Amino acid sequence: NLRKAKARIGALEDGDLRPEHVEKIATDLGVSEDDVISMNRRLSGGDASLNATVSADGEGSVEWQDWLEDEDADQAGAYEAQNELDSRRALLAQAMDVLNDREKDILTQRRLTEDTVTLEDLSSAYGVSRERIRQIEVRAFEKLQSKMRELAKDQGMLRAE
Template sequence: MSDDHSARRKFVRSAMKAPYLEREEEHQLAVRWKEAGDQEALHKLTSAHMRLVISVAGKFRYFGLSMSDLIQEGHVGLLEAAARFDPAREVRFSTYATWWIRASIQDHILRNWSIVRGGTSSAQKSLFFNLRRLRAKLTQANGGVPTHETFTEIASAIGVSVKDVANMNSRLSGPDMSLNAPLTESDGESADRQDFLVDETPNQGVTVPEAMDRERRSSWLKSAMTVLSERELRIVRDRRLSEEGATLESLGNSLGISKERVRQIECRALEKLKTALVENQPNDAAFI
């Protein structure tokens, strides 16, 4: 038997031997701690409820985490409950503390169960901690195989989407897989799992020069457009630089001229732009 397991058993036996508190004694201890900060009262109050911590922690033992850690996190929740408990409300401390103990343990599980963070919303947390139970209950009639109808019922019961249920079910079906895990190929050579992931996006050797070229062209165009008149600038922007591209007729109606006149002004503006670009960047005239 490991030292850790032996120490935990001794701790559990000690916690179980702690005397139960009568309602009046519990109230007096809570008042002493709340009003006077009496550390001895806090110790007696929390020691008497460590069996509650152990009981709540035991309900989460199937998540594959250390029972000692679960009990420790539950104790943190117990201390948090003691710090927030108001004895004037005449509620038993155990009733109030149970929520804090469970919340502390659940947060610990969510932080450590997987390297991928999940269950950030209250609905996602509920799904994480209730999916196994609901899935087992609803699939008894289907030979233990979850179906789309099963996921639909679970989604309705918890208040999440069917996609969320399917994704969480997939996550709970197996452990995390490291991309650095070695794989053996057919020829006997080994490689990492990440070696077989294909990135369809262009590499930086392509994207960075393209981004620099776009920025350079934009700067050149902005500088060249200063040679245009206000009307020429509007026509070029509306016709060439907008996503939809205004028609000659619509621009003509807006400016109070014919569409043929708009076309003439546009052609003249584009020639002026070309001339300005070549003059400003003579070494890159072919590129323009």
């Protein structure tokens, strides 16, 4: 503890410590001299309230805490965005049911993952040509789009045309 170490060596003054005191305390506590100086300055300084007024005469109505800004202040917006994302994910999962297993796999690996799988890799896995994989992907995407539009209209997410 810094206060006890200061008391042991007789360094009871407030403010900065003398270099020899800093060196002795750092050695005794097993910390760097910079840490001793930094902690001493923190302990020497008084605590300040965020509710204190900014002006020196105390007449102002602005407090220090009024200057703090919360970057995440829009809770309603964040909730709404998360809700929208959840709705879209649920809609996508529901629409994927229109695809067979091969179509789901190809579409997922080609368009719904960050590291897309090449046509070559999928053609090797399924034993068909790259062109056939591309055709399956396009057809599956069209089926998925159609089902998504249908579901979105049914759920009131899109206007009927």
